[in-house]
Amino acid sequence: MTNITKQVGQHVGILFLMAIVAFFPVVMNSHPVKWDMIDCFYPWRFHIGECLQNGQLPWWNPYQDLGYPIHADPSSGAWYPMVWLLGSTVGYGIWTIGFELWIHVFFAGVGMYFLAKMLKFDARFALIAGIAYMLSGFFIGNAQHLPYIISACWLPYVLAFYLRMREQKGWQDAVKAGLFLFLMITGGYPAITIILFYLLLIFFGITALKFWREKDFGNLFRFIGRNVLFTGTTVLTSAVMLLSVVVVSPYLSRLGNFELQQALFSPFSPQSFFSFILPYSTTATIPWFDSDLSMRNGYFGLLLLLFFVLGTFRKKPIELRIFFWFGIFCLSAAVGEYFPVREFLFRYVPMMNVFRFPSVFRLFFILGAVLSGVWTLQHYLINDKREKRTVFIALGISICAMIAVVVSFRLQGFLAMGDFLKLGIFSFNTGATFAQLAVFQAAIQVVILGVGLMLFWKVKNTNVRIVSIIALIATDLLIAATLNGPATLYYGEVEAKEAQANVDKYAKGFPKQQNISIDSSGHLPGIGAPYWQNQQTFQKQISAEGYNSFSFTSYEELESDFPELYSSVKKCHLVTLSDRLLPHAVGDSIQPGDQFIVFGSDRYPGIYACSLGDTAQLVSYGPNEFNVSASVKKPCLLTLHQKEFADWRAFINGKESPILVSNMNFMTVELPAGKSTIRFVYDNTLVRVAFYISVLSLFIALFFVLRDFFKGRFSR
Numbered sequence: 001m002t003n004i005t006k007q008v009g010q011h012v013g014i015l016f017l018m019a020i021v022a023f024f025p026v027v028m029n030s031h032p033v034k035w036d037m038i039d040c041f042y043p044w045r046f047h048i049g050e051c052l053q054n055g056q057l058p059w060w061n062p063y064q065d066l067g068y069p070i071h072a073d074p075s076s077g078a079w080y081p082m083v084w085l086l087g088s089t090v091g092y093g094i095w096t097i098g099f100e101l102w103i104h105v106f107f108a109g110v111g112m113y114f115l116a117k118m119l120k121f122d123a124r125f126a127l128i129a130g131i132a133y134m135l136s137g138f139f140i141g142n143a144q145h146l147p148y149i150i151s152a153c154w155l156p157y158v159l160a161f162y163l164r165m166r167e168q169k170g171w172q173d174a175v176k177a178g179l180f181l182f183l184m185i186t187g188g189y190p191a192i193t194i195i196l197f198y199l200l201l202i203f204f205g206i207t208a209l210k211f212w213r214e215k216d217f218g219n220l221f222r223f224i225g226r227n228v229l230f231t232g233t234t235v236l237t238s239a240v241m242l243l244s245v246v247v248v249s250p251y252l253s254r255l256g257n258f259e260l261q262q263a264l265f266s267p268f269s270p271q272s273f274f275s276f277i278l279p280y281s282t283t284a285t286i287p288w289f290d291s292d293l294s295m296r297n298g299y300f301g302l303l304l305l306l307f308f309v310l311g312t313f314r315k316k317p318i319e320l321r322i323f324f325w326f327g328i329f330c331l332s333a334a335v336g337e338y339f340p341v342r343e344f345l346f347r348y349v350p351m352m353n354v355f356r357f358p359s360v361f362r363l364f365f366i367l368g369a370v371l372s373g374v375w376t377l378q379h380y381l382i383n384d385k386r387e388k389r390t391v392f393i394a395l396g397i398s399i400c401a402m403i404a405v406v407v408s409f410r411l412q413g414f415l416a417m418g419d420f421l422k423l424g425i426f427s428f429n430t431g432a433t434f435a436q437l438a439v440f441q442a443a444i445q446v447v448i449l450g451v452g453l454m455l456f457w458k459v460k461n462t463n464v465r466i467v468s469i470i471a472l473i474a475t476d477l478l479i480a481a482t483l484n485g486p487a488t489l490y491y492g493e494v495e496a497k498e499a500q501a502n503v504d505k506y507a508k509g510f511p512k513q514q515n516i517s518i519d520s521s522g523h524l525p526g527i528g529a530p531y532w533q534n535q536q537t538f539q540k541q542i543s544a545e546g547y548n549s550f551s552f553t554s555y556e557e558l559e560s561d562f563p564e565l566y567s568s569v570k571k572c573h574l575v576t577l578s579d580r581l582l583p584h585a586v587g588d589s590i591q592p593g594d595q596f597i598v599f600g601s602d603r604y605p606g607i608y609a610c611s612l613g614d615t616a617q618l619v620s621y622g623p624n625e626f627n628v629s630a631s632v633k634k635p636c637l638l639t640l641h642q643k644e645f646a647d648w649r650a651f652i653n654g655k656e657s658p659i660l661v662s663n664m665n666f667m668t669v670e671l672p673a674g675k676s677t678i679r680f681v682y683d684n685t686l687v688r689v690a691f692y693i694s695v696l697s698l699f700i701a702l703f704f705v706l707r708d709f710f711k712g713r714f715s716r
Contacts, residue, residue: 004123011127012110015134018474019106022135022481023489026098031490032499033098035144035294038491038530039547042097043537044076046503049087051623054509057691059624059682060642063536064546065555066518066666067642070623071240071687072248073550075147079241079694080187094500098490101146104153109134111156116371118160119319124466125378128473132301132370135477137275138363141282141297143489151188152363154180155196162200163319165226166207172708174226175701178233182698185238191355195364198349199326206318236697239690247646247684251552258353263346267336268359272296276305278405279480280441283487284434294488295359299480300366301473302445303452304373306394311376320375327368334361356549381466388456395453402449405442409435427493428486441483448476494530502528503538510622511540518544518641519570542621542641544570552643554664562664569641569663575618575628577610578637578668610636628678632671639668640680647684652676 025031032038044061047070051058058078061070070076077083082103086096113130117123133139133156142148161177184193204227211220235242269290275282279299282289289296316324332341336358345352380391409415412435420436423429451472459465486492491499506527514521522545527535533547558566616630616638626640637660644661650669651657653676662668667680 007123011113011123011130014127015109015113015130016106018131018478019102019109019134022140022478022485023098023102023105025485025490025492027102029095029098029496031492032094032494032496032530033101033143034489034491034530037097037101037144037146038499039533041075041077041146042092042094043534044070044073045083045087045097045100046092047537047623048076048078048083049091050509052084052088053091054622056623057688059684061537061623062542062621062626062642063540064534064543064548065551065643066542066544067645068546068548068550068552069244069248069645069682072244073548074185074188074190074241074245075550077146077187079244079691080150081183081698082187093503094496097146098496101143101149104146104149105134105139108139108149108153108156111153111160112367112370115156115160115163116374118164119317119371121374122378122382124470125374128304128377128470129370129374131470131474131477132304132374133367135481136301136366136370137279137282137297137299137480137484138366140279140299140481140484141275141294141488143485144294145189147187147189148192148360148363151184151192154183154188155192155363155367158184158196159199162203162230165230166203166223171226171229172705174230175233175705178230179237179698179701179705181230181234182237185234186241189355189360191357191360192363194351194355195330195361197351199322199364202322202326203319206322233697233701237694237701239697240687240694243687243690247687251554251645252550260343260346262356263353264336264342264358265356266292266295266359267338267342267357268295268298268331268334268362270335270338272298272359274438275299277302277402277445278438278441280483281434281438283428283484284432284437285430286434288434291359295357297484297488298362298366299477300370300373301477302398302448303469303473303476304370304377306373306398307376307380308369308373310390310394311372311379314376314379316372316375320371323368324372325368327365327372330361330364330368334358334365377469381462381469391456392453395449395456399446399449399453402442402446406439406446409439415439425483426486444479448472491530498528499530502531506538507540510620513574513618513621514541515573515617517571517573518542521574522570542574544641552665555643558664565663569666572639572641574641575616576639576641577614577616577630577632577671578639578662624682626680628680629676630671630678631675632673634673636671637662637668638671638678639663639666641666642680643667645682647682649681649683651679651681 020027026033033042047061047063048058057071058076059069059071061068071078082100086092086100090096109130112133113126116126116129121129138152139149157180158177161173161180165173165177181193184196207223208220211217211223267290271289272282272291272295275297276299279297282296283293285293329341332339333345334342336342342358342361347353380387415436417436417439420429420432420440423431425440452469455465455468455472459468521536521541522543524535524539524541527538531538536543536545558569611633614630614632614636616628616632619627619629621627626642628638628640630638639662643665644659644667648659648667649656650659650667652669652671657669660668660670669678671678
């Protein structure tokens with residue numbers, strides 16, 4: 001084993017331990033992850049895992065909002081390899097969903113370490129970059145948003161291989177960059193991929209222009225070819241996800257009338273800039289921040305912030321300058337309505353008008369700031385030790401500023417810090433004031449800065465100083481993560497075993513539905529702490545309720561524009577025989593069983609009313625099939641209260657029957673008189689083919705990458 005390999009192994013081991021310590025309550029399965037992690041991503045992945053364990057593709061989620069194509073929801077992870085690996089083997093539970101969060105944080109640190117080394121950072125400073133990135137406010141603050149974490153995890157890998165792809169003649173890096181972008185697309189948050197596209201476009205343009213100016217057309221064409229390979233790898237491996245999104249796009253409200261106000265919702269407000277210095281203060285439950293609790297943390301280490309500022313106008317390599325200025329631009333977009341950049345992007349830049357939460361832009365600022373701060377720190381410690389005085393002055397001013405924060409808040413009134421400490425600093429203290437949180441954090445920062453000052457002043461040996469500063473930065477970030485964790489990472493008041501037991505008490509697979517109305521299905525007793533939304537997935541009861549931004553336009557219209565009709569729908573059972581047809585969907589006498597369907601003029605609605613004694617019941621169901629048994633005295637309509645969507649097909653007594661859309665959303669068929677078996681089947685042929693293409697492309701790409709890796713390893 002070479003010294004370099006040994007050093008890399010040690011550094012990766014440090015990142016591994018740091019991730020464990022920072023996420024200790026989750027890793028040790030002491031407490032469950034919180035907010036959207038427990039209410040959205042856990043139940044969705046739980047359902048996907050059950051589909052896979054029952055040998056079925058995760059096509060459809062019947063349990064919420066009366067059904068939707070979960071395979072087309074980018075946030076579900078339906079086509080994400082790690083979800084398939086965990087879901088098809090151990091299945092999803094409290095520890096599994098926490099493990100998925102934690103392992104992506106660790107991989108993020110390794111990716112940032114690799115990116116920094118590729119940018120010619122000293123390995124020790126690359127380690128600082130990895131620690132600062134994976135324990136930054138984005139990973140701690142947005143811990144409840146698993147797709148955010150997944151995108152942020154693989155982002156450094158895409159950038160590292162793309163940047164290396166520009167300089168080398170081999171095709172391997174183009175394929176690797178495409179594979180990691182595939183992971184972002186299938187598992188991550190689309191907004192981050194969209195922003196990344198524009199960053200890659202900048203690198204492409206600058207590189208192509210460089211070759212053009214140098215009249216190096218050979219390298220220019222090879223570079224373009226590698227970009228074609230990169231794009232092709234991404235598209236082919238992601239084909240199933242991309243086609244799923246294309247298929248569903250006509251149905252989604254998000255891609256229709258998406259308003260500017262939605263795009264400006266929950267920014268990284270200027271008030272949130274306090275998190276760069278005092279991250280603990282952002283856990284204060286006050287409206288002053290004008291942003292969600294998860295969107296206001298941008299911390300990446302106090303010392304790195306200091307060196308980021310010191311290095312603002314220092315000459316840097318072109319890659320770092322691009323990261324720096326692109327990060328600054330993204331920070332100006334992250335503040336939302338407080339600056340016109342986000343509105344400009346929404347109105348004039350393609351694909352910037354399809355996602356909310358301006359705060360997501362701060363990820364790119366954090367990435368650029370970490371790289372710039374670490375590069376400047378390296379410059380002061382290794383390249384130019386004579387500028388020690390500048391560091392002393394900056395640290396001294398920072399210490400005075402922290403002391404001023406404490407004094408300022410103390411002069412404004414009684415802080416009652418004793419009472420604050422009694423309530424516990426390692427719990428989500430909703431009663432704590434902003435002043436108390438800020439003062440407590442400021443006191444810690446004085447110590448951090450003071451130790452940093454002593455290291456620069458007293459420690460003469462460069463290697464000892466570097467190791468000490470790594471330890472100091474790691475300690476700083478671990479303290480910040482530990483303090484903020486109860487607010488944004490886990491439920492400290494709930495035991496993980498209790499949360500798991502509340503799920504385990506329900507049947508698994510696809511058991512028989514209770515014979516109750518849709519409305520009753522949505523108002524069953526809660527399953528227990530800490531669950532709040534989407535509990536129907538665990539209760540195995542199909543409902544009209546649901547917590548998901550992946551919403552159909554037609555369903556939103558039914559809820560908002562036709563509340564009486566929507567109310568009558570919820571009073572029905574999952575399978576309903578029609579009582580009468582309505583010529584329109586409004587009126588004062590809408591009853592359960594009424595159907596709003598547009599027929600041709602040759603049809604007479606009266607013949608479709610069901611008779612006394614007619615019956616219809618759900619026999620079985622799954623993620624791609626509903627089987628119904630019916631007995632009627634004369635022809636009538638049968639409605640399955642699941643949303644009509646592309647490639648649902650209906651078969652009555654083995655013969656295909658056209659599906660009508662009733663009440664703007666649901667699948668209805670015309671039943672003949674007598675006994676019938678009705679089968680609704682979902683199978684999108686194009687998406688299925690795309691799935692096989694994705695799998696085949698993934699294995700081919702992995703084969704060549706692994707072959708190249710082992711060939712190079714054994715040839716040394």
